[in-house]
Amino acid sequence: MAMTRKKRRMILIGIGAAFLASASLLVGVGMRDSIVFFLSPTEITERAPGPDQRLRVGGLVEEGSVAPMDGGGVRFAVSDGATVQVVEFAGILPDLFAEGQGVIAEGRMRDGLFVASEVLAKHDEKYMPREVEAALKEQGVYRMPSEDGDGRAVAEPGTGG
Amino acid sequence: MIAELGHFALILALMASLAQAVAPLIGAQMRWADWMRVGEPAAGLAFVLTLASFAALTTAFVTSDFSVALVASNSHSAKPMLYKVSGVWGNHEGSLLLWVLILTLYGALIAGLGGNLPQALKARTLAVQGAIGAAFLAFLLFTSNPFLRLPNPPLDGNDLNPLLQDPGLAFHPPFLYLGYVGLSTAFSFAVAALIEGRVDAAWARWVRPWALAAWMFLTVGIALGSYWAYYELGWGGWWFWDPVENASFMPWLAAAALLHCAIVVEKRDTLKSWTILLAIIGFSLSLLGTFIVRSGLLTSVHAFASDPTRGVFILAILVVAVGGSLALFAWRAPKLSPGGVFAMSSRESFLVANNLLLSVACAVVLLGTMMPLIREAWDGGRISVGAPFFDLAFTPFMVALAVVLPVGAMIPWKRGKIGRTLRRLWPAAALAFAVAALVWALQTGRSALAPVGIALAIWIIGGAVIELGARVGRGGLGRLARLPRADWGKAMAHCGLGLTIFGIAALSAWESEAIRALRPGATVETGGYAFRFDSVAPLAGPNYSAERGTFTVFKGDAEIGVLSPEKRFFPVQRTTTSEAAIDSGLLRDLYVVLGDRQEADPSAYAVRIYVKPFANWIWIGALVMALGGLMSLTDRRYRVGAAARRAPSAAPVAAE
Numbered sequence: 001m002a003m004t005r006k007k008r009r010m011i012l013i014g015i016g017a018a019f020l021a022s023a024s025l026l027v028g029v030g031m032r033d034s035i036v037f038f039l040s041p042t043e044i045t046e047r048a049p050g051p052d053q054r055l056r057v058g059g060l061v062e063e064g065s066v067a068p069m070d071g072g073g074v075r076f077a078v079s080d081g082a083t084v085q086v087v088e089f090a091g092i093l094p095d096l097f098a099e100g101q102g103v104i105a106e107g108r109m110r111d112g113l114f115v116a117s118e119v120l121a122k123h124d125e126k127y128m129p130r131e132v133e134a135a136l137k138e139q140g141v142y143r144m145p146s147e148d149g150d151g152r153a154v155a156e157p158g159t160g161g
Numbered sequence: 162m163i164a165e166l167g168h169f170a171l172i173l174a175l176m177a178s179l180a181q182a183v184a185p186l187i188g189a190q191m192r193w194a195d196w197m198r199v200g201e202p203a204a205g206l207a208f209v210l211t212l213a214s215f216a217a218l219t220t221a222f223v224t225s226d227f228s229v230a231l232v233a234s235n236s237h238s239a240k241p242m243l244y245k246v247s248g249v250w251g252n253h254e255g256s257l258l259l260w261v262l263i264l265t266l267y268g269a270l271i272a273g274l275g276g277n278l279p280q281a282l283k284a285r286t287l288a289v290q291g292a293i294g295a296a297f298l299a300f301l302l303f304t305s306n307p308f309l310r311l312p313n314p315p316l317d318g319n320d321l322n323p324l325l326q327d328p329g330l331a332f333h334p335p336f337l338y339l340g341y342v343g344l345s346t347a348f349s350f351a352v353a354a355l356i357e358g359r360v361d362a363a364w365a366r367w368v369r370p371w372a373l374a375a376w377m378f379l380t381v382g383i384a385l386g387s388y389w390a391y392y393e394l395g396w397g398g399w400w401f402w403d404p405v406e407n408a409s410f411m412p413w414l415a416a417a418a419l420l421h422c423a424i425v426v427e428k429r430d431t432l433k434s435w436t437i438l439l440a441i442i443g444f445s446l447s448l449l450g451t452f453i454v455r456s457g458l459l460t461s462v463h464a465f466a467s468d469p470t471r472g473v474f475i476l477a478i479l480v481v482a483v484g485g486s487l488a489l490f491a492w493r494a495p496k497l498s499p500g501g502v503f504a505m506s507s508r509e510s511f512l513v514a515n516n517l518l519l520s521v522a523c524a525v526v527l528l529g530t531m532m533p534l535i536r537e538a539w540d541g542g543r544i545s546v547g548a549p550f551f552d553l554a555f556t557p558f559m560v561a562l563a564v565v566l567p568v569g570a571m572i573p574w575k576r577g578k579i580g581r582t583l584r585r586l587w588p589a590a591a592l593a594f595a596v597a598a599l600v601w602a603l604q605t606g607r608s609a610l611a612p613v614g615i616a617l618a619i620w621i622i623g624g625a626v627i628e629l630g631a632r633v634g635r636g637g638l639g640r641l642a643r644l645p646r647a648d649w650g651k652a653m654a655h656c657g658l659g660l661t662i663f664g665i666a667a668l669s670a671w672e673s674e675a676i677r678a679l680r681p682g683a684t685v686e687t688g689g690y691a692f693r694f695d696s697v698a699p700l701a702g703p704n705y706s707a708e709r710g711t712f713t714v715f716k717g718d719a720e721i722g723v724l725s726p727e728k729r730f731f732p733v734q735r736t737t738t739s740e741a742a743i744d745s746g747l748l749r750d751l752y753v754v755l756g757d758r759q760e761a762d763p764s765a766y767a768v769r770i771y772v773k774p775f776a777n778w779i780w781i782g783a784l785v786m787a788l789g790g791l792m793s794l795t796d797r798r799y800r801v802g803a804a805a806r807r808a809p810s811a812a813p814v815a816a817e
Contacts, residue, residue, distance in 0.1 A: 011505060012513060019521045019558075026554040027528055034549030035532070037542060056545060068761040092676050092756065092767040096737060134543070 036106060040135035041078055041085035044109065051108050057085055058104040059135055066099055078103060078114075080135045089116040102133075164229050167217025168308040171258075174210035174265065175298040177203050181268065181291030185284035189356075197280055200287035201272040207294055208269035211262045215249075218258060218307050222249050228314035231255065231307050237320035237733055239704040247331040248321045253455065253471075254307035256334060260451070261297050263335075263342045267371075268294060271346060278367060285353035286346075293345055296478045304471045320704065320733035329389030333382060337409055340379025341447045344412055346371035347419060348444035351437045352486050355493040360433040365426035368440065370794055372423060376416040377790030383409050384783035395739035395754045397674070397771040399779060402551045407530040408450030411523050415443035418519040421512050428574060429509055431501050434494040435516070441490060445483040446523075452479050453530070504576040511569025515562065522558040529554065563617040563662060567624025570655060571631070585631060589623025607670060614666020621659035625652040650793025657786030664778030671774045678765040688772025690751060691715040692724075697755070697766065705729040707740075710755040710766065714744065726755040750776045 038056040039047065049055060057078055065077035065084075073090040076099075087105045097103060097119065107116035181203035188196025218231075222245050227233040235252045236245060250256040268290040275283050301307070350368040354360045386406070391399040400406065419439040425432045452475045503509040529546045536544050567589060572582045583590075597616035604611060629652050633640045673688035684693045695711040707729040714721040724742035731738070744751040749772060756767030 008502065008505070015514070016517050019517050023521045023525055023554070023558070026557060027525060030529075030550040030554040031532065031546075034553055035544045035546050037544050039543075066760070074761075092678060092769075094756075097757075 038104075040080040040138065041083040042080055042135075042138075044085055044114070045083050049109055051110050054106065054108060055114075056104050056106045057087065057114055058102070059085070061097070061099050061101055061103050063099045078105065080138070085114055086112075087114040087116050087119075089119050091117075091119070094119055163217050163220050164226065164308045164310065167214040167221075168306065170210045170214040170217065171298065171302060171308075174207050174214065174261075175295060175302060177207040177210060178265070178291045178295035178298055181207055182288050182295050183291075184288075185291075186288035186356075189281040189284040189288070192281075194280065197284035200284050200291070203291065204265070204268040204272040204287050207291070208262075208265040211258075211265045211298075215258055215262045218255060219246060219249050221308075222246065225318065227316070227318050228310055229307075230309040230311045232318060233311055233315050234319045235321050236318040237704060238317055240321060240326070241703055243328065243331060244321055244326045247328075248325070250334050251321050251325045251330055254301070254305045256338075257297070257301050257305055257455070258307055259334065260338055260342060261294065261301060263338045264290070264294050264297060264345055267343060267346050271349070271371075275367070282350075282353055282357060282364070282367075285356050286349045289349035289352045290345060293349070293482065296481075300471075300474050300478065304474050317733075320731065323705070323729065323731040323734060323736050323738045324393060326731075327389065327393055329385065329393060333385040333389055335382075336378050336385055337382030340375050340377070340382050340416075341409065341412060341450065343371065343375025343378055344416060344440075344444040344447050347375065347416075347440040348482075348486070351440035352489060355437060355486075355489045358493055358496055360426065360437060360497050362427050362430050365423045365436065366798070369420065369423040369427060372416060372419050372440070372443075373790050373794050376413065376420055377787045377794065379409065379413045379416060380783055380787040380790065383413060384780045384787075387783075388780050391776070392741055392743055393738075395741050396769065397672075397741075397752050397754075397773060399668075399776070402529070402546075402548050404530050405450070405454050407526050408446075408453045411446040411526050411530075412443050412450065414519050414523040414526070415439060415446055418516045418523075419443055421515050421519075425509055425512050429501055429503065431499070431503070431509065432513070433497045434490075437494065437497075438490060439516070439520075441483075441486045442520075445479070445486070446527075448475070448479045448482055452476060501575075503574075506572065506579045507577050508569065508572050508574045511565060511572055514565055515569060518558050518562045518565075522555055522562075525554045525558070526551070559662075560613070560617065563621055563658070566621055566655060566658075567628070570624060570651065571628050586624055586627055589620050589627055592623055593617070593619040604671075611666050611670035614662055614670070618659040618663035618666070621662070622656045625655045625659070628652060645796055645798070647793045647796040647798065650789045650791070650796065652789070653792055654786045654789030657782045657784070657789055659782070660778050660785055661782030664775050664780075664782055667775040668773055668779065672776075673772050675768075675770045677768055677770075678759045678762065679768045680762070680765045685768070685770055687770055688749075688774075689716065690721070690772055692751075692753065692770050694766075694768060700727065702729060704733065705731045708755065710753075710768075712742070712753050712770075714751055721751070724751065724753045726753045728755050728757075745777060747775075747777060749774045 036054050036056050037049075038058060039049070041057060041059055044055075044057060059078040059080040062077035062079045062084055065075075065086075067075050069075050069088065073088060074093060075086060075088050077084045077086050079085075087107075089105065089107075104120045105114060105116035106118040106120070107114055109115075181200055184203070185197050185200035188194070188199065220226075221229045221232050222236055223242070225232065225236060225238045225245070227236075231252060231254050235255075236248050240248065244251075248255075250259040268287060271283070271286060271290060275286075278286070347368055350364070350371070354364055383406075386409070387399050390401065391397065419436065422432050422436045422439060426436050452472065455471055455475055529550050532546050533544050536542050567586055568579065568582050571585065572579065593616040596619055597612040600615055601609070601612040629641070629644070629648070632644055632648060675685045675687040675692075677685055679685065679694045681694050681696050684691055686692075691714070693713045693715065695713055697708050697710045700707040700709045707727045709725050709727045712724045712726070714724060722744055724744055726742040727740040729738050729740060730736075739754050739756065741752055741754045743753075752771040752773055754769040756769060759765040759767060
């Protein structure tokens with residue numbers, strides 16, 4: 001039997017509300033657990049995040065800081081011009097990772113060391129990750145990229161990784 | 162000279178679009194037939210002029226005219242011809258010109274194919290389409306003129322970003338824009354219907370082919386983009402939840418919802434306001450996507466330029482279009498006549514469920530995409546929202562959609578019995594459970610992802626087959642061949658979704674990778690295959706130099722083949738790209754990337770090896786979906802001229 005329009009509408013609204021409620025729940029949980037904060041080395045020093053929080057740290061790779069670790073992996077320092085954060089990474093560094101260039105590492109803090117599970121480097125000569133650019137500007141050490149500086153052709157492998 | 166002609170044509174196109182936007186609208190309001198008729202030639206003229214302008218820019222690229230600033234900064238004389246042509250839209254200005262070209266193309270198509278539309282509706286639709294065109298032509302001319310000359314032309318150009326020097330660039334953006342911008346037609350029809358205050362089954366039958374075409378192109382465009390990212394970015398991912406991917410995915414979800422609810426309007430003359438709202442939302446999401454890409458507000462692989470004036474201009478277009486149409490909706494929608502009633506267990510209700518699920522999923526994607534912006538404005542915190550969020554918050558709705566899909570596709574209109582429909586579907590359900598159990602048993606200890614995904618895929622595909630069988634009844638093969646194309650299209654599109662779900666689940670659950678520093682001669686085993694790194698040799702390309710690695714792949718003792726990934730260095734842009742070597746197959750892809758020479762051990766290279774089971778099914782599924790759309794589009798009911806003659810009740814009730 002066909003229901004009255006009013007009753008049908010109420011049921012519809014009920015189902016819609018249920019979907020929306022479950023969506024907000026999932027979004028809420030997702031926003032709590034699966035987003036990643038970006039901090040500059042200075043902000044890491046200031047806020048001292050715990051080992052439970054997944055983070056991204058970004059800046060320039062300090063000149064002369066890249067060194068292989070005993071037993072594999074590599075250690076390097078990320079700088080925002082004011083503060084330096086040492087990063088450990090057990091994997092293979094991405095192509096285009098280089099000293100003096102922009103980099104983003106994702107991982108957790110452990111005893112003052114940033115243990116990265118993933119390292120993202122820029123993908124061409126002109127690109128500076130937006131977060132890194134902002135972090136450098138905050139410390140007043142940002143220089144426009146050498147050439148025409150229009151920041152075009154942005155590409156960063158692993159943005160969503 | 163040619164560049165100036167192109168510029169001039171663009172200015173004239175703006176004039177034609179303005180005429181198209183204003184005259185038919187006034188004509189329709191005042192019932193002046195001659196004013197209404199202005200829309201058609203104006204739309205045709207706007208398209209021809211934009212095409213001329215586009216041809217002029219293409220000529221500048223093909224002849225490497227470096228006195229044009231855009232060519233100088235995005236092309237190079239040594240670049241292969243394919244990339245000189247596709248390079249036209251491999252930059253901000255050119256891609257926007259392509260955008261406008263496709264917009265005016267759709268306007269001209271409405272003018273040309275909509276022969277039997279009521280005159281006033283057609284005039285208003287063309288006017289809205291013209292207004293959008295005028296806004297974007299103004300945007301192009303005032304902030305992003307592609308024809309600017311350089312006072313001192315360089316001897317050679319700056320070259321195209323090497324990542325874009327790929328056949329993918331030739332096809333991905335045009336298809337994507339055909340989809341993206343195609344939603345403007347549904348938007349124009351919706352706004353015109355709101356101005357007119359009348360939405361009926363005939364309106365739905367006019368608008369549905371346009372929405373279907375847009376959805377189909379969008380499906381192909383997204384699939385091409387995903388495949389391109391898979392083989393070009395060199396780390397084997399096929400979907401990154403990147404803001405720009407989301408920007409094309411949200412209109413796709415909205416268009417999918419729109420397709421389904423337009424069926425309800427067409428068959429049952431109900432859910433009209435919702436359909437109008439979806440048409441508005443679909444194109445608004447396209448505009449939002451354009452804004453995201455063009456403003457550079459969000460970090461993305463696709464951002465060409467971050468220029469605040471451009472962002473503000475598009476934001477203004479976005480606010481006027483979205484705000485204006487939603488205000489019009491709020492004002493006029495209550496006046497639309499309510500439609501017929503239907504029971505809770507009916508095709509209509511299931512299509513409503515489909516729409517709710519798709520819209521909620523779309524809202525989740527929107528929230529995830531915009532959250533970094535919102536958060537930064539809120540307390541300055543910089544966050545990134547990636548795959549973990551979307552896996553958690555988006556996937557459940559797609560699973561729910563897949564669960565209800567076969568039932569909704571089969572249950573009768575108006576009033577049905579879920580139990581009876583389920584009884585007809587039991588073979589599909591039984592098969593799905595059986596295979597899922599088998600898979601679960603075979604892959605002990607791994608995630609439930611693969612069994613669940615495979616069960617859903619079999620459930621959807623089996624349901625589509627059973628439905629086709631029920632259609633045919635005892636009529637046999639002859640009857641099957643005579644089924645309306647729309648029925649075939651529906652079954653194909655649903656099967657395509659099943660294939661894609663299967664591919665995603667199998668790939669995500671079973672892929673394996675090995676990322677190592679390797680010396681030539683070393684062997685790596687992963688995913689049941691052994692990869693022997695034989696050698697690295699230099700190689701010279703047309704506008705790059707390369708190192709090519711050679712890998713021999715073994716399965717057990719048998720040699721499967723040789724893979725030769727390359728690492729290319731482009732001197733003009735001083736950029737390196739990785740060309741992955743992929744041995745592609747229906748059952749698995751073998752994927753090898755040659756990375757940098759290691760500083761710690763100069764004889765070793767970073768090597769990434771992936772074994773990706775069933776990867777191709779993801780894109781095959783998308784293509785099957787699009788083919789289903791195409792099949793539906795060729796159905797007699799949607800042919801030009803069919804719409805006006807048929808009364809709404811005369812349509813075969815169960816077909817769509």
